Amino acid sequence: MPEPSGPGPSVPERPVPNPSVPNPPVREPPYPTELKPYGRALVDLARRRDEVLCLSGDLTRQCEVDLFQSELPERFIHGGMAEANMMSMAGALARCGHIPFVHTFGVFATRRPFDQIANAIAYPALPVRIVGFMPGISTPGGPSHQATDDVALMRALPGMTVVDVADAVEVRQVVGAVADVPGPVYIRLKRGEIPVIFGEGHVLRLGQAEVVVPGHDVALFASGMMLAAALAAARALGEHAVSVSVINVPTIKPLDTATVLGAATGAQIVVTAENHSVIGGLGSAVAETIAEAGLGRRLRRVGLRDTFAEGASTAPYLFGQYGLSTQALIETIWSTLGRPGPAPGAPPATAEPGEYAPV
Amino acid sequence: MTETVHLSSPGTRWAVPDPRELALRIRLRAVRMVAPHGFGYLGQALSSAEQVAAVFASARPGVDRLVCSPGHYVIGPFAAAAELGLLDEEAVAGYGQDGSPVEAIGTERSPVMDYTCGSLGQGLSAALGFALADRFRGSDARIFTMVSDGELEEGQVWEAALFAAHHHLDRLIVLLDANNSQVDGPVDSITTIEPIAAKWSAFGWHTQDLDGHDVDAVRAALAQAAAHAGQPSVLVCRTSTGHGLDCLPPDADGHFIKLPPALAAAAVAELTGKLEALRA
Numbered sequence: 001m002p003e004p005s006g007p008g009p010s011v012p013e014r015p016v017p018n019p020s021v022p023n024p025p026v027r028e029p030p031y032p033t034e035l036k037p038y039g040r041a042l043v044d045l046a047r048r049r050d051e052v053l054c055l056s057g058d059l060t061r062q063c064e065v066d067l068f069q070s071e072l073p074e075r076f077i078h079g080g081m082a083e084a085n086m087m088s089m090a091g092a093l094a095r096c097g098h099i100p101f102v103h104t105f106g107v108f109a110t111r112r113p114f115d116q117i118a119n120a121i122a123y124p125a126l127p128v129r130i131v132g133f134m135p136g137i138s139t140p141g142g143p144s145h146q147a148t149d150d151v152a153l154m155r156a157l158p159g160m161t162v163v164d165v166a167d168a169v170e171v172r173q174v175v176g177a178v179a180d181v182p183g184p185v186y187i188r189l190k191r192g193e194i195p196v197i198f199g200e201g202h203v204l205r206l207g208q209a210e211v212v213v214p215g216h217d218v219a220l221f222a223s224g225m226m227l228a229a230a231l232a233a234a235r236a237l238g239e240h241a242v243s244v245s246v247i248n249v250p251t252i253k254p255l256d257t258a259t260v261l262g263a264a265t266g267a268q269i270v271v272t273a274e275n276h277s278v279i280g281g282l283g284s285a286v287a288e289t290i291a292e293a294g295l296g297r298r299l300r301r302v303g304l305r306d307t308f309a310e311g312a313s314t315a316p317y318l319f320g321q322y323g324l325s326t327q328a329l330i331e332t333i334w335s336t337l338g339r340p341g342p343a344p345g346a347p348p349a350t351a352e353p354g355e356y357a358p359v
Numbered sequence: 360m361t362e363t364v365h366l367s368s369p370g371t372r373w374a375v376p377d378p379r380e381l382a383l384r385i386r387l388r389a390v391r392m393v394a395p396h397g398f399g400y401l402g403q404a405l406s407s408a409e410q411v412a413a414v415f416a417s418a419r420p421g422v423d424r425l426v427c428s429p430g431h432y433v434i435g436p437f438a439a440a441a442e443l444g445l446l447d448e449e450a451v452a453g454y455g456q457d458g459s460p461v462e463a464i465g466t467e468r469s470p471v472m473d474y475t476c477g478s479l480g481q482g483l484s485a486a487l488g489f490a491l492a493d494r495f496r497g498s499d500a501r502i503f504t505m506v507s508d509g510e511l512e513e514g515q516v517w518e519a520a521l522f523a524a525h526h527h528l529d530r531l532i533v534l535l536d537a538n539n540s541q542v543d544g545p546v547d548s549i550t551t552i553e554p555i556a557a558k559w560s561a562f563g564w565h566t567q568d569l570d571g572h573d574v575d576a577v578r579a580a581l582a583q584a585a586a587h588a589g590q591p592s593v594l595v596c597r598t599s600t601g602h603g604l605d606c607l608p609p610d611a612d613g614h615f616i617k618l619p620p621a622l623a624a625a626a627v628a629e630l631t632g633k634l635e636a637l638r639a
Contacts, residue, residue, distance in 0.1 A: 088481045088484030088485050088515070089522075090488065092484070093491060115481075118478075119478045
């Protein structure tokens with residue numbers, strides 16, 4: 001296929017990860033929130049990088065790219081309700097030197113156009129950024145609108161980078177962080193109000209997992225929306241003499257196996273927490289890693305247990321009903337460790353308007 | 360194998376003195392490519408030979424693009440490229456062989472085309488991406504896009520058709536090979552896709568319906584399409600998977616023709632004779 005030609009690269013402006021400088025500690029809940037950090041970050045990147053294009057599948061405001069449409073209309077493309085066509089077009093645009101960011105809900109971004117992503121984007125290893133909003137059961141819109149297998153689908157594609165960031169600081173940084181990844185990237189993003197979990201000066205290190213809380217009994221791996229619940233569970237268990245290490249895993253593929261194995265080796269049990277099916281996502285990736293390393297650790301995967309999620313008017317109801325709550329994490333860890341008596345209770349999820357606390 | 364070239368690669372050069380002769384040579388070359396296997400996608404080359412010859416005669420080397428949406432059709436462009444010196448003999452000899460980049464169903468490694476895909480119905484969308492990219496950079500490159508009639512059963516083709524017309528992508532020219540052939544049999548026995556031309560017209564395309572084996576007619580239609588502003592163009596090329604090879608049995612499976620040695624020898628003799636007659 002032809003070599004890409006077209007707009008040349010410019011210097012990206014983003015925090016440069018420095019491994020010798022540790023990230024600051026995480027904040028205490030309830031967390032402040034930020035509204036739509038993604039939309040501004042994409043416009044900022046596009047102003048620095050002429051190659052960046054914005055495609056939207058009839059969910060422009062919902063995917064927070066209405067700002068891009070109004071500020072850079074000449075580089076905004078309405079794909080309409082035609083995801084297959086949109087993905088194949090994005091591949092061809094990337095062949096010509098553009099960096100297309102393609103937006104729709106995660107469920108429509110992955111299930112419907114899977115074959116197009118495989119053939120037109122992943123196989124030619126093109127720098128298309130697929131941005132899927134409303135991960136997992138963050139929407140009460142029913143199984144048709146819930147991206148509960150998107151990570152599994154995208155992870156199966158050769159060369160696809162899969163990212164599930166946890167907070168507004170990382171949302172802002174992920175846009176610049178993926179700009180120069182040579183191949184395709186899938187990013188799943190929560191909509192709207194995003195908690196600010198990480199402190200001032202936090203730097204997202206793409207491709208790395210990060211121990212955000214140290215501990216020695218349990219290695220608790222979390223991605224995306226489950227990080228807040230993991231931190232809450234660790235805190236509650238810590239008050240009952242269970243030492244939990246919390247590892248944030250924003251990049252599910254390629255998995256930072258060194259950090260995963262390091263954390264797992266230092267713990268009695270391994271637990272994963274993902275807003276996704278337990279089949280094919282973070283839990284599977286961690287399981288494969290520790291099994292292939294011959295590491296004998298008890299593993300529990302917290303996530304959707306091979307089910308669709310029905311019947312809700314609110315997301316918190318779904319997180320509770322389907323076992324993705326802080327309490328579910330605490331109980332899983334408590335029982336797997338064989339601790340006697342009932343598991344401790346999760347802290348009450350109290351958040352004022354403008355604040356965020358996990359279920 | 361020499362460096363991989365595509366029609367739009369800068370510096371690519373070729374010339375087609377006689378498109379009728381090129382169509383014949385595409386058929387003969389395709390027979391020779393399929394013969395070592397005893398079967399293959401010969402019908403696709405037979406039905407599209409004039410379209411491929413007309414594209415090579417019309418395209419501006421190093422500028423215009425060729426998209427071959429159905430990956431099973433790459434044999435035609437491969438054969439043309441071999442006859443025009445764009446693909447060396449060693450590469451052509453590897454067609455469909457173990458370890459060769461010249462696979463029988465187009466892949467990312469396929470030379471000649473700017474885009475192809477074995478999963479059907481996706482090429483037109485890629486052509487739209489090229490058209491948008493060309494518009495961004497102010498290029499007037501034409502995008503010749505081969506599409507098969509069976510692909511019209513895929514919904515994505517119609518998603519792409521809507522998008523192209525809405526955005527007035529008038530550098531886009533589809534050569535629709537209406538050979539009435541798909542794996543399970545004649546297209547019209549499986550799905551009614553007619554009236555094909557009226558459908559594209561209704562979708563906002565500049566439409567021509569013509570004999571796809573009349574190479575002069577295809578060339579003239581391409582010229583008219585290239586001159587047409589404001590709308591993408593489609594040539595509905597009426598063809599047959601056995602055209603130009605009389606020795607094929609009438610019940611040959613057009614999607615995947617069996618070509619045992621005796622039949623291959625007869626086909627070579629027939630086409631060589633036709634070529635000599637044309638040149639005489």
